[in-house]
Amino acid sequence: MTTTVLIIENDPGSGPGRLLDWITARGLTPVVVRAHAGEPVPADPDGHAALILLGGGMLPDADTDSPWLPAERELLRTTVEGDQVPVLGICLGAQLLAHTFGGEVLGKHGLPEKGVTELTLLPDAQADPLLAGLPSTVPAIESHQDQITRLPDEAVLLMSSERCPHQMLRIGRGWGVQFHPEVAAERVRTWKPDTLRAWGFDPDDVVAEADRRADELEQTWSAVFGRFLDIALLPPGRGRPGWTGTGATVDA
Template sequence: MDVLVVQHVPGEETYAIGEALRARGLRLRVCRMWEGDPLPSGLAGVRALVVMGGPASAYGDDSAFPSRAAEIALLRTALARRVPVLGVCLGAQLLAVAAGGRGRPGDGLQVGWGPVRVRARAAQDPLFADAPARLGVLHWHGDTVDLPSDAVLLASCDRYAAQAFRIGGAAWGLQFHVEVDAAAVEMFAAAFPEDAATAPGLRAETPGALAALAPHRDVLLGRFADLVAAR
């Protein structure tokens, strides 16, 4: 059985997520949406669903994001069948919408390294248990979500409340990026130079930020991979 990965744009790959899954012997089946790969209509033979980020929005005119409705439908199927889900950035926003929340514009770009506060309820979460009270992560978004009432908020910050959340028992949304390495950060900066210009210390901060993040990232993503492998 495969882990289905929905990748929206070149470069926004799974990085450390994929490494953790492959280390457990799991195989990734990647739908490269920019190349026109067909999105499965169901989840037969799928052990988990990972939906990555991209510059599109989880709301608005579908002509700008033709696969939006199909991706939301696939996420709803995963929630109904309790298939493990990990949504990153745009993927997290689509997960929230699939669960009954609402995507909307935020109050401006949040780009660069910065902390999130891990909430008290995260102490009982299968992925976030034992995470530090402040976790330094890479932000790269301008949209946000209003979470559905049954979502469990796991991490937040002053500008954007919905930074990490869980829907049900096995679906997580991460507005921020924990999956990145140095090459990924450079790719983001090269692909979105105007965004990167709003975080002038991005490149200089990356080595130290990654070193601090790595042990917590590895635990969090390893737990998700273990959950998937145990199915």
């Protein structure tokens, strides 16, 4: 059985965080490719149980400044279209998923989100294997100014927020989240106060809310990520777990 999870790191300031602990707790081994440092992006996920694309401050088509992005988009396309392994894209990773399959991403669009944000589950979330059974609203850590402004035709929209309508999408077995399930409250405390103020947020309020909701955030996103790993660990030939919604495949 494959026991590794491939993680593509796009920015030294946006690492895998607590995903590493959640992966190793399941007896799996994370394999981190630091694409921003020149480590080559694989052409396919062969030999791994899942693919995770992390965040970064660039747009998904910023190929001049981030020359590894074309290879990352091709890896994403190959993996999702071939239904090879499940995919999770976080922040930039979600934007890459949308952009690669024909959606639109705009820089500094709308109002920024920073710190704990309330997310609303949409109707298709009720049958999604990662989200089924969650409350109608859940908290998540956000840190973005760019956002997905148009979904690909085949995408299923799963979650939204007041400032950002496209918070979570799914294409086949590829999920994209605009928020940061990997970020713990400890990381929020390291955010620069001047940046928070520049984005229109009170630094003390952002840190206090992250601390207050820390246990809830941990419980919610460790469980959701655990379901993602459950799908990654399905034996070959078992097919997908049954779920419904546009763009999904349901077991016969």
